Amino acid sequence: MTTTAALPWLRLSGPAEILSATPYLLGFHPANSLVVLGLRGTGLRFHVRGDLPDDRDDGEVLAEQYACMFAHHNVDAALLIGYGPAEPTGPFLFATRAAMLRHDIDVPEMLRAHEGRYWSLLCGSAECCPPEGRAYDVQTSTAAVEATVAGMVALPDRDAVVCSLAGPEGSGLAAIQEATDRAGLRLVRLATGRDVVPAVMSAGTAALAEAVARYRADQRLTDDEVAWLTVLLQVLAFRDRAWLRIDRDGRRGRAVHLRLWTDLVRRADPGMVAPAAMLLGYLHWRAGDGLRARVAVDRALDADPDYNGAKLMAEILDRAVPPAELPPLGQSRRRAVRRRKC
Incomplete structure (x- = not known):
């Protein structure tokens, strides 16, 4: 399941535009999927993508889960899009609509x-909605143009997104493993x-500051620098300081941090990538990119299934918690300090 926040360029001006915008919202062209767009008032609140169920019984359960999720987020209405042949897509769409209506969510x-x-x-007019359907072209739509201008891309499929965050192979893997040693x-x-901890905090703070400066200048770390930062991140106190730095730099620094942590996830020793991948997942979640957040968190859990930070992020994504509902790490700490003083 993929969840993200709404994007400001989206225009819900009709079925063809909705369908053209959806791949850019997701980051890839969906297939055999259900996409639900949750509306509050006239605006898009958030959206979810999931695979089609294997059978109708699973579909009934999954439909109820979607309805509960959207009811929890207090949406007024939901637009349902099923990608796939008439069977099983059609029955699952109707099951999801029925569940939404039971929860007082209009479709x-x-x-x-x-x-x-x-x-x-939902259209019964053969003139408006002919039995053979209507053609649409994602590439030439207004939504596609607006998305491209906004810097959005739609990769061919979900596997392409996974590959974009894959770890090193071949000579690159051998080089980073030697650097990690x-x-x-x-x-x-x-x-x-x-x-150990004070020593790591001092070295790590310096290494992180250099890394942020390097990527702000559109430069990269060497293999030895990537390995050093990766090793230091194994110490939770420094991992938390890096996490705090991400929140402290806020939206203005997000693009720099995305470049930095994406590069680390792509180049780090796969056995040591869990902290960096978890932080990248957090960054993408904060940016409203649920798909890449999920892929990054999966990378972290593949490296270390017991990594608590990654398990926390996985739960946030599973529950479709929007970023607005959880304050940044530094902000929550400041609020806690103020409460104690009172």
């Missing part, structure tokens, strides 16, 4: 799209005869 439109054509399943020895020398 003003319900579309099925397949092989470049769409059908409005050197970083491990460097950490041993740093900590010898000293309290």
Whole structure:
């Protein structure tokens, strides 16, 4: 399941425009999927994508889960889009609509799209909605133009998004593993005869500041620098400081942090990537990109299934918690301090 926040360029001006905008909202062209767009008033509140169920019984359960999720977020209405052939897409759409209505969520439109054509399943007019469907072209739509201007892309499918955050292979993998071994020895020398955590915090703060400056200048870290930062992030106190730095830099620094942490996730030793991947997942979630948040969190859990930070992010994504409902890390700490003082 993929969840994200609404994007400001979206214009819900009709079925073809909705269908053309959806791949840019998701970051890829969906197939065999249900997409639900939740509306509050006339604006898009948030949206969800999930795979089509294997059978009708699973579909009934999943439909109820979607309805409960959207009811929790107090949406007024939901637009349903099913991507796939008439079976099983149509029955699942109707099951989801029925569940939404049971939760007092209006469904003003319900579309099925397949092989470049769409059908409005709530339209009974053959003149308006012919049995053979209507053609639409994502590439030439107004929504596609607006998305491109906004810097959005729609990759061919979800696998392409996964590949875009994949770890190193071949000679790149061998090089970063050797660099990680050197970083491990460097950490041993740093900590010898000293309290480990203060030593790591000092070294890590300097390394992170250099990394942020480097990516702000559109430069990259060397393999040894990537490995050093990756090794230091294994210490939770420093991982939390990096997390706090992400929130402290806020929206203005988000693009820089996305470049930095994406590069680390792509280049780090796969066995050591969990902290960096979790932080990248957090960044994408804050930016409203639920798909890449999920892919990054999955990378973290693949590296370390027991990594608590990644499990926390997975739960946030599973529950479709929008970023607005959770304050940034630094902000929540400041509020806690103020409460204690009172």
